[in-house]
Amino acid sequence: xxxxxxxxxxxxxxxxxxxxxxxxxxxxxxxxxxxxxxxxxxxxxxxxxxxxxxxxxxxxxxxxxxxxxxxxxxxxxxxxxxxxxxxxxxxxxxxxxxxxxxxxxxxxxxxxxxxxxxxxxxxxxxxxxxxxxxxxxxxxxxxxxxxxxxxxxxxxxxxxxxxxxx
Numbered sequence: 001x002x003x004x005x006x007x008x009x010x011x012x013x014x015x016x017x018x019x020x021x022x023x024x025x026x027x028x029x030x031x032x033x034x035x036x037x038x039x040x041x042x043x044x045x046x047x048x049x050x051x052x053x054x055x056x057x058x059x060x061x062x063x064x065x066x067x068x069x070x071x072x073x074x075x076x077x078x079x080x081x082x083x084x085x086x087x088x089x090x091x092x093x094x095x096x097x098x099x100x101x102x103x104x105x106x107x108x109x110x111x112x113x114x115x116x117x118x119x120x121x122x123x124x125x126x127x128x129x130x131x132x133x134x135x136x137x138x139x140x141x142x143x144x145x146x147x148x149x150x151x152x153x154x155x156x157x158x159x160x161x162x163x164x165x166x
Contacts, residue, residue: 059161060133065096068131068158070143073124082148083116085127092135092162100127133162 015028057066068087074080089095089109098104102114111129119125131141138161146153 059163062133062136062162062164065130065132066160068129068141068143070127070129071124072119072127072145074119074121077121079121080119080147080149081117083119084144084146084153085113085116086144086153087111087113087127087129088142088144089129089131090137090139090141092133092137092139093131093141093160094134096130096132098127098129101125136162136164138162 011031011034015031018024018028018031057064060066070085070087072083072085085100087098087110089111091109095106095109095111098106098111098113100113102116104111104113106112113127116125138159140157140159143156143158144153145156
């Protein structure tokens with residue numbers, strides 16, 4: 001049973017129990033909103049990588065910094081090899097720094113992480129990219145994940161609203 005499946009089941013059972021017992025009407029609404037923000041549960045037949053992307057702060061004011069966190073999980077039963085991650089930033093965001101299990105380089109609006117040689121079954125790793133908001137707008141940060149077993153990169157997006165108080 002995956003962690004994502006446990007979260008979904010727990011939230012759904014709490015929502016149902018709260019409604020049956022007719023206590024605290026706000027609590028199930030909060031759980032439903034949180035449940036909508038959780039990534040979908042995906043379990044591969046032979047074991048695949050799952051990627052979670054989230055921004056730490058949203059909305060973000062111009063001139064401030066925020067961090068995008070990317071968690072890569074090997075949900076399979078075999079090792080994942082040659083894992084490659086690329087973070088593509090819109091013009092409204094400027095890369096400041098990054099961290100992860102491997103080195104990275106900034107190429108224009110992309111943060112490119114060096115390949116991770118191996119991720120063991122049931123293991124996970126986290127990458128972080130710190131950016132500065134430089135222009136207002138509703139933007140999307142894109143992340144591409146590939147490995148020796150994934151011929152077409154998996155792409156995820158995270159929306160962020162950038163605002164100005166002026």
